[in-house]
Amino acid sequence: RGGGDSASGTKIVLAVSTLNNPFFVELRDGAQAAATAAGVQLNIVDAQNDSATQANQLATAASSGAKLVIVNPVDSDAAGSAVKALNTANIPVIAVDRTVNGATVASLVASDNVAGGKQAAIELATAMGEKGSVIDLQGVSGTSASRDRGAGFEEGMKAYPNITVVAKQTANFDRATALDVTTNLLQAHPDVTGVFAENDEMALGAVQALGSRAGTDIKVVGFDGTTDGLAAITAGTLAATIAQQPAELGKLAIELAVKTLAGEKVDATVPVEVVTVTKTNVGDFTK
Amino acid sequence: MNPQPLVTLQNVGKIFGQVTVIKDVTVSVYAGHVQVLLGENGAGKSTLIKMMAGVYQPDSGAIVVDGAVVTLPTTRAAEDLGIATIHQELNLVPTMSVAENVMLGRMPTRHGMVDRRALRNRARAALALIGLDVDVDTPVGELGIAKQQLVEIAKALSINARILILDEPTAALTRHETEALFAVMADLRRRGVAMLFISHHLDEIAEVGDTVTVLRDGEFVAEVPASTPEAELVRLMVGRNIEDQFPRRAPELVNPAEILAVDKLGASGSFSDVSFTVHAGEVLGIAGLVGAGRTELIRAIAGVDHYDSGTVLVRGHRLPKGNIPAAIAAGIGHVPEDRKGQGLVLGASVNDNLGYATLASTARLGLADFTGQRRRAQAVAEKLRIRMHTIDQAVGALSGGNQQKAVFGRWIIAASTVLLLDEPTRGVDVGAKVEIYELMNAITDAGGAIVMVSSELPEVLGMSDRILVMRDGRIAGELSTAEATQDAVMTLAAREAGSTEIDAIVDDIESDEPISEPNSTTIDGTLAAVTPDNAPTHEKE
Amino acid sequence: MTPMSTTTLAPARRRVDYKKFLANNGALVGLVVLCLALFIATPDFLTGQNLLNIGIQVSTVAVLAFGMTFVIVAGGIDLSVGAVAALAAMVSSWLFVAAGLPGWLTLLGGLATGLLAGMVNGLANAYGKLPSFIATLAMLSVARGLTLVISDGRPIKTAPEVSFLGGNLGPVPMPIVVLLLSAVVASFVLNRTVIGRSMYAVGGNAEAARLSGLPVKRILVTVFALAGLFAALAGLLLAGRLDSAQPQAAAGYELDAIAAVVIGGASLSGGLGKISGTFVGALVLVVIRNGLNLLNVTSFWQQVVIGLVIALAVGVDVLRRKTRNS
Amino acid sequence: MTPMSTTTLAPARRRVDYKKFLANNGALVGLVVLCLALFIATPDFLTGQNLLNIGIQVSTVAVLAFGMTFVIVAGGIDLSVGAVAALAAMVSSWLFVAAGLPGWLTLLGGLATGLLAGMVNGLANAYGKLPSFIATLAMLSVARGLTLVISDGRPIKTAPEVSFLGGNLGPVPMPIVVLLLSAVVASFVLNRTVIGRSMYAVGGNAEAARLSGLPVKRILVTVFALAGLFAALAGLLLAGRLDSAQPQAAAGYELDAIAAVVIGGASLSGGLGKISGTFVGALVLVVIRNGLNLLNVTSFWQQVVIGLVIALAVGVDVLRRKTRNS
Ligand SMILES: Nc1ncnc2c1ncn2[C@@H]1O[C@H](COP(=O)(O)OP(=O)(O)OP(=O)(O)O)[C@@H](O)[C@H]1O
Ligand SMILES: Nc1ncnc2c1ncn2[C@@H]1O[C@H](COP(=O)(O)OP(=O)(O)OP(=O)(O)O)[C@@H](O)[C@H]1O
Numbered sequence A: 001r002g003g004g005d006s007a008s009g010t011k012i013v014l015a016v017s018t019l020n021n022p023f024f025v026e027l028r029d030g031a032q033a034a035a036t037a038a039g040v041q042l043n044i045v046d047a048q049n050d051s052a053t054q055a056n057q058l059a060t061a062a063s064s065g066a067k068l069v070i071v072n073p074v075d076s077d078a079a080g081s082a083v084k085a086l087n088t089a090n091i092p093v094i095a096v097d098r099t100v101n102g103a104t105v106a107s108l109v110a111s112d113n114v115a116g117g118k119q120a121a122i123e124l125a126t127a128m129g130e131k132g133s134v135i136d137l138q139g140v141s142g143t144s145a146s147r148d149r150g151a152g153f154e155e156g157m158k159a160y161p162n163i164t165v166v167a168k169q170t171a172n173f174d175r176a177t178a179l180d181v182t183t184n185l186l187q188a189h190p191d192v193t194g195v196f197a198e199n200d201e202m203a204l205g206a207v208q209a210l211g212s213r214a215g216t217d218i219k220v221v222g223f224d225g226t227t228d229g230l231a232a233i234t235a236g237t238l239a240a241t242i243a244q245q246p247a248e249l250g251k252l253a254i255e256l257a258v259k260t261l262a263g264e265k266v267d268a269t270v271p272v273e274v275v276t277v278t279k280t281n282v283g284d285f286t287k
Numbered sequence B: 001m002n003p004q005p006l007v008t009l010q011n012v013g014k015i016f017g018q019v020t021v022i023k024d025v026t027v028s029v030y031a032g033h034v035q036v037l038l039g040e041n042g043a044g045k046s047t048l049i050k051m052m053a054g055v056y057q058p059d060s061g062a063i064v065v066d067g068a069v070v071t072l073p074t075t076r077a078a079e080d081l082g083i084a085t086i087h088q089e090l091n092l093v094p095t096m097s098v099a100e101n102v103m104l105g106r107m108p109t110r111h112g113m114v115d116r117r118a119l120r121n122r123a124r125a126a127l128a129l130i131g132l133d134v135d136v137d138t139p140v141g142e143l144g145i146a147k148q149q150l151v152e153i154a155k156a157l158s159i160n161a162r163i164l165i166l167d168e169p170t171a172a173l174t175r176h177e178t179e180a181l182f183a184v185m186a187d188l189r190r191r192g193v194a195m196l197f198i199s200h201h202l203d204e205i206a207e208v209g210d211t212v213t214v215l216r217d218g219e220f221v222a223e224v225p226a227s228t229p230e231a232e233l234v235r236l237m238v239g240r241n242i243e244d245q246f247p248r249r250a251p252e253l254v255n256p257a258e259i260l261a262v263d264k265l266g267a268s269g270s271f272s273d274v275s276f277t278v279h280a281g282e283v284l285g286i287a288g289l290v291g292a293g294r295t296e297l298i299r300a301i302a303g304v305d306h307y308d309s310g311t312v313l314v315r316g317h318r319l320p321k322g323n324i325p326a327a328i329a330a331g332i333g334h335v336p337e338d339r340k341g342q343g344l345v346l347g348a349s350v351n352d353n354l355g356y357a358t359l360a361s362t363a364r365l366g367l368a369d370f371t372g373q374r375r376r377a378q379a380v381a382e383k384l385r386i387r388m389h390t391i392d393q394a395v396g397a398l399s400g401g402n403q404q405k406a407v408f409g410r411w412i413i414a415a416s417t418v419l420l421l422d423e424p425t426r427g428v429d430v431g432a433k434v435e436i437y438e439l440m441n442a443i444t445d446a447g448g449a450i451v452m453v454s455s456e457l458p459e460v461l462g463m464s465d466r467i468l469v470m471r472d473g474r475i476a477g478e479l480s481t482a483e484a485t486q487d488a489v490m491t492l493a494a495r496e497a498g499s500t501e502i503d504a505i506v507d508d509i510e511s512d513e514p515i516s517e518p519n520s521t522t523i524d525g526t527l528a529a530v531t532p533d534n535a536p537t538h539e540k541e
Numbered sequence C, D: 001m002t003p004m005s006t007t008t009l010a011p012a013r014r015r016v017d018y019k020k021f022l023a024n025n026g027a028l029v030g031l032v033v034l035c036l037a038l039f040i041a042t043p044d045f046l047t048g049q050n051l052l053n054i055g056i057q058v059s060t061v062a063v064l065a066f067g068m069t070f071v072i073v074a075g076g077i078d079l080s081v082g083a084v085a086a087l088a089a090m091v092s093s094w095l096f097v098a099a100g101l102p103g104w105l106t107l108l109g110g111l112a113t114g115l116l117a118g119m120v121n122g123l124a125n126a127y128g129k130l131p132s133f134i135a136t137l138a139m140l141s142v143a144r145g146l147t148l149v150i151s152d153g154r155p156i157k158t159a160p161e162v163s164f165l166g167g168n169l170g171p172v173p174m175p176i177v178v179l180l181l182s183a184v185v186a187s188f189v190l191n192r193t194v195i196g197r198s199m200y201a202v203g204g205n206a207e208a209a210r211l212s213g214l215p216v217k218r219i220l221v222t223v224f225a226l227a228g229l230f231a232a233l234a235g236l237l238l239a240g241r242l243d244s245a246q247p248q249a250a251a252g253y254e255l256d257a258i259a260a261v262v263i264g265g266a267s268l269s270g271g272l273g274k275i276s277g278t279f280v281g282a283l284v285l286v287v288i289r290n291g292l293n294l295l296n297v298t299s300f301w302q303q304v305v306i307g308l309v310i311a312l313a314v315g316v317d318v319l320r321r322k323t324r325n326s
């Protein structure tokens, strides 16, 4: 199989779903750092949130002599067949952040988005005093991240009968869009007291739209725990975010990869805790 | 005449690809002197003058202006030397106003802004020169071919140039407008402007020209005085004698069948109550002033536009309204007025253009018949003597006249038996005209019928067996060949009205609202119905 | 003759103005109908605040579309405006944060970036003879890439001067001020200046323009440069509103911008288009989205509705004009 | 006359064939140069496996672009192909999972969906007189929305028959088989059939085509219907490769498809274009990305490089033709 020998040292390919989102940028950085530490050659490919592109990249990885592939699937189901191909080529695969359905992976390093959504619901509810009305800013329609977090949030909110979700609108994980959508929704629902955004970028857009009301009479909860997000928490405009410690994800993935290549046994799933970050513990995350 | 020519093309040559189009030609223009260029379609006239206009650069020879050798890399360079050009093909921006088109590239400005008042005034002045009376704010695209040509002329005149090149300016004009142009030329001539004039109307040569340079296949043939008899000029340019310029031979048929019957045809805003019949072997000429509605009538019969009342029968079978394929199936072939806009796909090959009308009918199981098409196209191209490098050449690269032949050839291939010709020989040279006329004869000999709209009276008189004269969308009268004379036709076309008023009417026609408007009067649709852009509105499926 | 012509001029004028009116206003009728429908559907639509919001939200797309109007009038297309907007904003923020330049300089830096990118498009199209679609598609990719490189995929804070563009001037939101100003400038350039008029000539009949001695190539370069400049302004507006330049800012906005121009009555074959029409077109797009948010239509159905409304808005216009578009 | 024509025919023919060659091959030269560069740059490029990968990876875009070629030749543009591809695949999967139809029927269902969507585009353009840009932009939005509605935003497993399209036929990957087949069909339609030849006429001068008796409107409807059909096929290919129909599948692919056609030597003003050229154009796009992955160019710089290479690939072609494109 194509020119594998040409690869210098042990070549590991990290296929990320996108690098247009700070979360995955931090994941990449964590992985890169760990790789340099472990002295393995890390090739990073970016699918730009397109399942087909990722399938292409995984196929390419196989032919470019990668010894192991770490995949951060754009979509769990979609990655299946491409990873299957890697299985048959017996190139070990490690999944990060999202699992791979319909194929075998040596290990899955992930933080559960559904659980995260639940935590977000709890955090927002408590911040709101367990009553009021909420806006749910959704991510790009049809992406697993949006699905799982939304589902988790819905699930979590069931516990709070006095809180009603008055509007669910997509803001495409984008800050500018969130700004406009929130502004518009505030016209229809001036009395909302809470906003849940399925990522920090949108949360920050909402904060922008809320202006002085953010953090005072309207509580905003985000997801991811990006640098900007954490800063907003320190500033008090963002009530909480669900930090996934992307750097940690990347770091663990590499460590597992090295173990696997060394023939050591690794756990099928390695959970990375999703931490609810609020003003109280934000200090531990802002380095 | 004064010895020093203003401009001389000195032994110039031009090559396109591997084909020599102009070979070692020398021609000079003198102040106050009209130099005529004469030659068949494709002889190289336009190519020659384009070298003087800074559009093409000669591949050999030199351009001498005021005794000094110059290069003209751009049209701007030529203009700076006082050379203005009216190109054969209209070069106007349809979406821009008449005023802006006239002043294009020379917009008057006041502190950085376009000075609209000055723009309008200068444009009006230029239009006045040739007596064209249209609202200068009208988008040029809404004007007719005739008017557009006049705008093009005004544009060139507004550059008060020392040297004026006119490439077939009269092709799209009727007699009346042509006379206006000649008046201007005479005046410029008095003012010492040098002119280079191209036309396929031999009668115009003696009228405005001083000397004639004859070209053939891109080579200099002779320089003769404009007073040279037409027959001689023809011999020089074609290389053979043409005894009869209008060789009409009506076949002797015993009680010929009625092929085309138009009954009480009317389209609001264009024409009304038009009835006539054409029999096998007959050529029916339709004369009239510009704006009489002839084109609309032809288009309606051909199924291009819808009409409101009346019927069209071909061999007794009624044609559905606005259904071109049905008309073609019934044997109708339509040569439209505007070959560039409506006749040809300029980017496509001669072969393809000749074949469009028969594309479907010659196909087997939906597969185009290539070999057959090629054969037919080659044959017709030979027959019409279309001057081209190869049948696969883009039709747009052909000379004007040869393009017209290509449109005609399409219907020859389709073996149409009822030809509707709108200005069929516009921009076609004498020799080719005769060939086209012979084709018309061949078609009538074969029992076909022809309706010919033409603004060239000699052509109408010379080739028709019967002449209908239209005025304001109605049939003003019918003349037999016996009684048909220029005067007879003109009086019918413009009865109880001097030609200037008629003109005013035409302007009214052209500058009034499109037919699609509810409050349109009887004639205001004329232009709308003819303008390509508006045509489809007439087919409301 | 004279009496004749005077009588004939009147109708002529009428026709021209009428055509002008439609050309000027593109899908105006569609927009009015749309607003009426929303007004009936929800009380939240026709409130002063919401109208202000719409004004702010339309600013980015509209300013992009003004620049796009030049290009489309001149017979080209510019796919890079969104990416150039993002790049300009990112450069400006980078100059502020990393290079530590004074804020007003970073503003100019951003605008200059856009102008430069636009000029490159123009040179590639006019002199490099690349179809504008390809030249600007390439620029789209390059500009977006550079934006990510500069920012390493992270948002960067903007200079206060830039944020001011997104803020308020007394009671009036700055984006609206900028929007109106650039509308005035754009339509002035297009209608009153020689270069503006030349754009119509180049787009309407490049050959005629050339034969009339117009410097077609230089005109094209200017056209794309202007589009780049307006894109940069739009990018800075957006960044100003978010107080930070986003690596993915204005992604895909090029389609919105082109749509706004075409909805506004321009033709992709060139020679047609008005700033006022483009403005209407941009409003149509933004009002739909605003309305759908107010009505809280689920995000899936939103896309369906948006599509239908766009088609209808233009359909109404086409019906009124009864002219062929193919 | 006769001697002249004979003497001139020889050189003339040569010139024409030469032109044909270039028209046929679009950016072929650029592609060859690109491949050479990659071959030198990395040993992983010219391996059987990688070539197969490229073949598989090009299949989706190429099939989309074949359909797009019809539209662009006929003088239109189709922005909806990506969304229609996704919709077709989703409908097919939905028919399988929710409606429980037999797999081969779901395949036909998917294709029918594309055909239908395309016909709607065509009707809106030809009879509704909407500019194709607007008609298909609307369809893009509607189709994407419906895809989300049907799937409720979740991927749906595909029928085995559809997955087979993404699988292998013995040693040969099915996508490559489908790709080649559709290339043959497409160029056959475009070159040999009446409808195909008519497309060039309509794109070159719709009015002249109409006056020659060509049924312009029906031709336009057919053109868009074909584009929809090819889009559906591309969508099913993609879904087959992923064993599931994705709600966001093929998002933004319309630009790639148009780019492939234009890189292939077609003009957006219509009347020009070849399937072979489009194929080359699609390959250029895919080979760049494949190569950059092999070379492990960081994803940010990748976009920069992709942009530059696209410009260069077309630039080389333009240089060779020395014809103006504006
Ligand atoms: N751009 C071009 N490329 C190739 N051949 C050309 C081009 N322009 C003109 N020709 C050829 O040069 C020859 C002369 O063309 P030209 O237009 O000068 O003829 P003309 O004398 O003006 O004919 P007409 O009286 O019909 O206008 C023709 O055979 C034409 O096909
Ligand atoms: N293709 C066209 N587009 C727009 N206007 C046109 C077109 N053809 C002719 N016209 C103008 O419309 C007016 C009336 O049209 P029409 O052609 O029916 O009259 P006509 O008697 O046929 O004049 P012409 O001799 O110019 O054909 C004329 O002034 C004519 O110049």
Ligand SMILES: [Mg+2]
Binding pocket: B045, B046, B047, B088, B167, B399, B400
């Ligand atoms: Mg000529």
Ligand SMILES: [Mg+2]
Binding pocket: B294, B295, B296, B337, B422
């Ligand atoms: Mg006429």
